[in-house]
Amino acid sequence: MTPNDTSLQLSTSVTPSSRLVQLGLAAFLGLFVVGFAGFSHISAVHNAAHDVRHSLAFPCH
Amino acid sequence: MSLFRNIVFVAALAGLVAGIGMTGMQYASTVPLILKAETFENAAGGEGPATAAHQHAEATAAHSHDEADGWAPEDGFERSAYTALANVATAIGFALLLVVASEFAGGMTGWRQGMFWGLAGFAVFTLAPGLGLPPELPGMPAADVATRQVWWILAALATAAGLSLIVFRRSVAWAVLGVALIVAPHIVGAPQPESHETAVPHGLLHSFVVAVVASSLVFWVLLGGVAGYLRSRFMRVA
Numbered sequence: 001m002t003p004n005d006t007s008l009q010l011s012t013s014v015t016p017s018s019r020l021v022q023l024g025l026a027a028f029l030g031l032f033v034v035g036f037a038g039f040s041h042i043s044a045v046h047n048a049a050h051d052v053r054h055s056l057a058f059p060c061h
Numbered sequence: 062m063s064l065f066r067n068i069v070f071v072a073a074l075a076g077l078v079a080g081i082g083m084t085g086m087q088y089a090s091t092v093p094l095i096l097k098a099e100t101f102e103n104a105a106g107g108e109g110p111a112t113a114a115h116q117h118a119e120a121t122a123a124h125s126h127d128e129a130d131g132w133a134p135e136d137g138f139e140r141s142a143y144t145a146l147a148n149v150a151t152a153i154g155f156a157l158l159l160v161v162a163s164e165f166a167g168g169m170t171g172w173r174q175g176m177f178w179g180l181a182g183f184a185v186f187t188l189a190p191g192l193g194l195p196p197e198l199p200g201m202p203a204a205d206v207a208t209r210q211v212w213w214i215l216a217a218l219a220t221a222a223g224l225s226l227i228v229f230r231r232s233v234a235w236a237v238l239g240v241a242l243i244v245a246p247h248i249v250g251a252p253q254p255e256s257h258e259t260a261v262p263h264g265l266l267h268s269f270v271v272a273v274v275a276s277s278l279v280f281w282v283l284l285g286g287v288a289g290y291l292r293s294r295f296m297r298v299a
Contacts, residue, residue: 022065030157047133049147057196059209
């Protein structure tokens with residue numbers, strides 16, 4: 001298959017190890033985003049996301 | 062990297078929908094209660110009703126807003142815009158985790174299965190951490206924030222692991238271990254403040270806890286449902 005094939009066909013050709021790497025990468029990205037918005041100790045980030053942190057019951061202050 | 066790209070696409074769209082929906086729900090429920098609690102928090106720092114209990118609360122409430130100095134959005138539109146932004150970002154992050162987890166189980170087959178994944182997310186990220194560390198309003202005493210964050214993360218991890226053992230390992234022994242994992246963080250116990258006394262009225266807090274749990278439930282079901290629908294439409298083979 002060429003790299004220009006549709007994602008549908010490409011998905012079937014993903015090797016198990018590449019699949020794990022891509023899933024791991026997506027999970028890492030998710031953890032990073034949630035960690036930054038919900039857990040960062042940077043006060044500007046805390047203040048910007050303040051109401052969200054309280055509303056999602058993240059530990060705050 | 063097609064799988065990665067597809068997951069990001071599904072998660073970004075689902076997160077956008079659920080994040081915007083969550084912002085609407087928060088402005089209808091939790092945010093007005095937060096703003097009301099802040100009036101008590103600010104009063105506690107000034108010439109509030111100086112009962113003994115109140116002063117005690119002030120002494121333990123070393124985590125008030127004054128500690129979080131630096132830039133903060135202006136009240137009004139700016140604050141709302143950052144709330145919406147943070148909601149969408151958090152929702153995309155949660156959607157990424159949810160879609161990745163579901164891919165290990167073969168992927169969501171549609172919106173209905175997505176909703177069940179959403180319910181699992183609700184159990185892992187709202188119910189389990191919230192049992193030991195209930196939703197808090199500004200101005201309430203709490204233990205050290207870093208310690209609470211560690212417990213929160215461990216509770217979510219243990220619950221996710223426990224649920225997956227119960228659902229995907231078809232044996233009683235694994236199910237028992239799964240339940241034990243889910244219960245373990247609550248036996249250890251979440252870090253608690255020395256005193257729970259606060260100037261925030263109990264009725265206000267109760268309304269807030271209900272609002273947080275109910276809006277989170279809708280958020281997770283919406284996030285999972287949209288992700289499941291998109292996944293079944295755009296990632297048929299994986």
